[in-house]
Structure formats: C-alpha cells, structure tokens
Amino acid sequence: MKTSVITLAHGRHAHLAAQQQALLRSTRLPDDYIVVAMADPEIPGRFPDPLLSGTVIEVPASGSALPLAAARNAGARAALDRGAGLLVFLDVDCLPAPELLAGYASAARDEAAAGRLLCGPVTYLDPPGQAGYDLDVLGTLDAPHPARPAPGPGEIVPDENPDLFWSLSFALTAADWHRIGGFCEDYTGYGGEDTDFARVAQRRGIGLAWIGAARAYHQWHPTQDPPVQHLADILRNANLFHDRWGTWPMGGWLEGFRKLGLMRGGTDEVPCTLTQPAPHPA
Incomplete structure (x- = not known):
C-alpha cells in the first residue's frame, strides 16, 4: 500500500525542515510526501528535501484566514492522484518517531483498526537548545498529551468518541477518505474543522483507533491559552x-x-x- 505523508505549512520553515529530517530516519520511508503551502510562496523553492520523493502544491489564503480544511482536501487529492493507498497527515510542528509510518501502515491492515481513523500519541516538547532537537533521543522525551489515549508501542485501542480526534497526527486509507468525503470547507482558519471531520466519519461508521506505535513529537512554539x-x-x-x-x-x-x-x-x-x-x- 503506497503511503503518502501530507503536511500543511505557512511559515514554520525550520519546523518543516526538521520534520523532513525526522522522516528520513523512518524505519519505513514515505512513498510520497505532499507539502501543501498555504499562501507561502517561499516553500516551493525550498521543499521537499531532495532525498524524499514528493512535491509541493500551493493553496491561496481565504481572506486573512488560513484555509486548513481546504488545504487538507487539496493535499489528499494530490496524494490520491499520485496513487496513495494510505494517507498520513502530520502537522508541520510534528516530528515523527522512526516507527510512526510503519506503525500506521501496520495498523491499517490490522483487524482491530480496520475502517477507523488511526491516531497516534503526541508529546509536546519543551523549547529546544540552540542546536535544535536531537532526533536521536526523541524517544527518551516521550510523554504523550494526557488529554488523549496513549497506548504503548504495539498496542491498538479502538475508540468511539469522535471529539477526541485531533489532526496533529492521523492516518486513514484511501477508501475511508472517500467514505468520509474530506473536510468541510465551510470552515476557514483555526478550530473545529477536525472535530467536524471525525463527527462525519462516525456518522458513516468510521470510529477512531489509537495506535501506540505511531508516536510523534510536537516542536515547541510560542502560544496562548486560550488562543x-x-x-x-x-x-x-x-x-x-x-x-x-x-x-x-x-x-x-x-x-x-x-x-x-x-x-x-x-x-x-x-x-x-x-x-x-x-x-x-x-
């Protein structure tokens, strides 16, 4: 099954570069890597890394709001047109563990996770030192966010609560993407579109499954709570x-x-x- 990684980006070029270095350390390299540049003309000339097979597609902004839902749909269409059987969505801030892609690919074939949205645990990292994150020791920093299930490596936990879905790191088969129909593009900017996506999935018989092998590490950036x-x-x-x-x-x-x-x-x-x-x- 051809596996495509889809990442949306607007700025965050250093984070995007670090993600690609982490992908190159994967036990299973992506077959295709789709970078969706949202109103960022600098990305096409700089990414993807030449060691990764992939491409950049450009999506214009919707007024002052980034078109997150539309950009995910555009990335999925590009991946499917290029033959993807498994779509892996990674937030630009996420560094995949070496086993993430293999973990998602294995789960997509596992009876416990078949026909579900596959979600991996995500650890929020502290700010890096001047040299950035040491990709060799990410595993020692593993402390998944407590608001989501975090099964151990090798474990799969089915889940029927769509409101726990998040778009930082998830995967689904091409068939399940078509069953859901993509993200609702009435949402523009930040917030709500991912929960809506999981609600639509549930309505169409597609629940969640938490994949312990598919771990990711969220690079620190300044934020506000509430945002x-x-x-x-x-x-x-x-x-x-x-x-x-x-x-x-x-x-x-x-x-x-x-x-x-x-x-x-x-x-x-x-x-x-x-x-x-x-x-x-x-």
Whole structure:
C-alpha cells in the first residue's frame, strides 16, 4: 500500500525542515510526501528535501484566514492522484518517531483498526537548545498529551468518541477518505474543522483507533491559552459547528474567552459574538 505523508505549512520553515529530517530516519520511508503551502510562496523553492520523493502544491489564503480544511482536501487529492493507498497527515510542528509510518501502515491492515481513523500519541516538547532537537533521543522525551489515549508501542485501542480526534497526527486509507468525503470547507482558519471531520466519519461508521506505535513529537512554539490570536476564526467556526451538530465545540477555549471578556454566547442556543475587535492573527 503506497503511503503518502501530507503536511500543511505557512511559515514554520525550520519546523518543516526538521520534520523532513525526522522522516528520513523512518524505519519505513514515505512513498510520497505532499507539502501543501498555504499562501507561502517561499516553500516551493525550498521543499521537499531532495532525498524524499514528493512535491509541493500551493493553496491561496481565504481572506486573512488560513484555509486548513481546504488545504487538507487539496493535499489528499494530490496524494490520491499520485496513487496513495494510505494517507498520513502530520502537522508541520510534528516530528515523527522512526516507527510512526510503519506503525500506521501496520495498523491499517490490522483487524482491530480496520475502517477507523488511526491516531497516534503526541508529546509536546519543551523549547529546544540552540542546536535544535536531537532526533536521536526523541524517544527518551516521550510523554504523550494526557488529554488523549496513549497506548504503548504495539498496542491498538479502538475508540468511539469522535471529539477526541485531533489532526496533529492521523492516518486513514484511501477508501475511508472517500467514505468520509474530506473536510468541510465551510470552515476557514483555526478550530473545529477536525472535530467536524471525525463527527462525519462516525456518522458513516468510521470510529477512531489509537495506535501506540505511531508516536510523534510536537516542536515547541510560542502560544496562548486560550488562543486569542485565533479568536475570530474560533468563534466563526464554533457557530458553524453548532449549526451543523447542535453542540458547542472547543468548550474550554470558549469559556476562557468569556472569562477574558472577549465574547458572549457559545452556550445553549446563543451564538458566539465578539465583545470587542479580535486581535490580528500573528
């Protein structure tokens, strides 16, 4: 089964380069590597690494918001057109463990995970030293995020809760991608589109499976909690999600914004609205 890795990027060039160095250390190299450059004209001339078989496709921005849902769909279309049987989506900040690709490929053939969205544990790393992360010792830093299941290497844990899905690191077969139909492109910018994707998958009989062998390591970058820099995107996408599903996503973030006095609503049937102009995204 031809395995294609799909990564979206806008900036984060150093993180993208480090990801590719980690991919080159894989016990199973990707058969294809699709970099989706979102409104970033510098990427096509610099990536992918010549030692990796792959290509760059370009997707324009949607106004001021990055088109994450549309970019994932574009990456998948490119991979499928190039013969992919297994799609592996890696966030640009994620460094794959050497066994990640082999772990996803094995799980796609395993009865316990067949017909499911395959999700790997992700460790959030501390800031690196001046020399960057030492790829030889990533495994010693393994401490998966506690908000998600983290089975040990070699273990597979089926899961029926679509709201635990995240798009940092996941894989699915071409057949399952076609059954789901891709990400809803009504979502623009940050937030909600991945939970929506997993809800659609569940509606079509596709649950989750946590793959212990498919570990990844999230490179540090500055952030805010709640992510005020994405406030306008999150509120717009939360309203869309509620219209589609009747529930509110990203509850912790919405509560954080309310406590900061940045929004009202986002509870019961009251839509999210800004109480002051949203900060400009960084």
